[in-house]
Amino acid sequence: MTRPHAAQPVADENRADDVLPARPTTVRPRRPRPLAVLALTPLLRYAVARHAVPPGIGRRSGCDACGAPIGLDRPWPALGPAARCGGCRSRVGAPPATVELAAAAAVAVLLLARPxxxxxxxxxxxxxxxxxxxxxxxxxxxxxxxxxxxxxxxxxxxxxxxxxxxxxxxxxxxxxxxxxxxxxxxxxxxxxxxxxxxxxxxxxxxxxxxxxxxxxxxxxxxxxxxxxxxxxxxxxxxxxxxxxxxxxxxxxxxxxxxxxxxxxxxxxx
Structure with a gap:
């Protein structure tokens, strides 16, 4: 006479202790994008254009060639990467793209160092x-x-x-x-x-x-x-x-x- 097999417990899918806990979702804070810093380069170019004058001469307020005003109210193209006057196309301030490259290099140093x-x-x-x-x-x-x-x-x-x-x-x-x-x-x-x-x-x-x-x-x-x-x-x-x-x-x-x-x-x- 064969002995009956013991009934195996069947896991109830609806039991709370059999349900795996959901992984908590971590919300990562948004960090400012490094490229956003390049939006500040017109300010840096403006500082160079204003103050890169010989001693004894007042701050520069316009293009040396045609006198077109340089200001933050109209930053392009004089304060952009091209660094050209909008009137006569003469170079204004630092050479083209150099300020942008210097700003990008400074940001890269900070990103690598992570202080x-x-x-x-x-x-x-x-x-x-x-x-x-x-x-x-x-x-x-x-x-x-x-x-x-x-x-x-x-x-x-x-x-x-x-x-x-x-x-x-x-x-x-x-x-x-x-x-x-x-x-x-x-x-x-x-x-x-x-x-x-x-x-x-x-x-x-x-x-x-x-x-x-x-x-x-x-x-x-x-x-x-x-x-x-x-x-x-x-x-x-x-x-x-x-x-x-x-x-x-x-x-x-x-x-x-x-x-x-x-x-x-x-x-x-």
Whole structure:
């Protein structure tokens, strides 16, 4: 006589404990697209066009060739990538597409480095002024106060907010001392060496750069300065070898200070 098989329990599809829990859907916050930053390049081009004038001359307000006004109310085509006057088609400000490429490179550095949010805001503020200053220094060998002072002051205040937000006073005080120290170094070379030293404009630009680098440690500003001096020395050597410059030629240092600061960030972050 065969024993009956035990009845196997049948899972009830309607039982709550047999139903797999649904995976929670995570909503990713939308981040600003990097290409959206390029929409701000007319502002950068406007700053270059306005301030890239020799010392003693007022700010540029129109095309040098035909006098057509240049302003943010009519940004195209003078403040676009073509950088051409709408009236006579003469070039206005920085060479075509160069400001856009510099802005894209700065955004790429920030995307690769991915700094914390507070540091990101401070660096982005400084770069907003450093990018046009780079082109102005190359064009006319000067760094106007209308751009260097807001760059340094805004950077210092944003780092102060970072200290209040939780970083503490120690990195902010270190950033303050580093910015002042780097600026005094540049100013001292001007006082001691005259035209053969760095300019006062470089000292003002170094205020913001030194503060940003000093936020991360005492040796980081030295790293940025070393990178800047190395880059400028290599370029100067290349110009001497190709006879495009002489020993007495004056080369702008602002672009190398900007590049050295970004290079230090890449090595640090």
């Amino acid at each position: 914390p949010a507070v540091e990101l805001v401070a660096v982005a503020w400084w770069l907003t002024f450093a990018v046009p200053l780079l082109f102005i220094d190359v064009a006319v060998h000067r760094l106007p106060d209308r751009l260097t002072w807001p760059a340094a002051a805004g950077t210092w205040l944003l780092l102060g907010l970072a200290a209040l937000a939780g970083a503490g006073p120690a990195p902010w005080l270190r950033a303050t001392v580093a910015g002042l120290g780097l600026a005094l170094f540049f100013a001292a070379t001007t006082l001691l060496l005259g035209a053969r030293g760095f300019g006062i404009g470089d000292a003002k630009l170094a205020l913001g750069a030194g503060a940003l680098l000093g936020w991360y440690g005492w040796t980081v500003p030295l790293l940025g300065l070393l990178l800047a001096l190395t880059l400028s020395g290599l370029v100067a050597l290349g110009l001497l070898v190709t006879r495009r410059a002489r020993w007495s030629s004056h080369l702008p240092f602002g672009p190398y200070l900007v590049l050295g600061t970004l290079g230090a960030f890449l090595l640090l972050w």
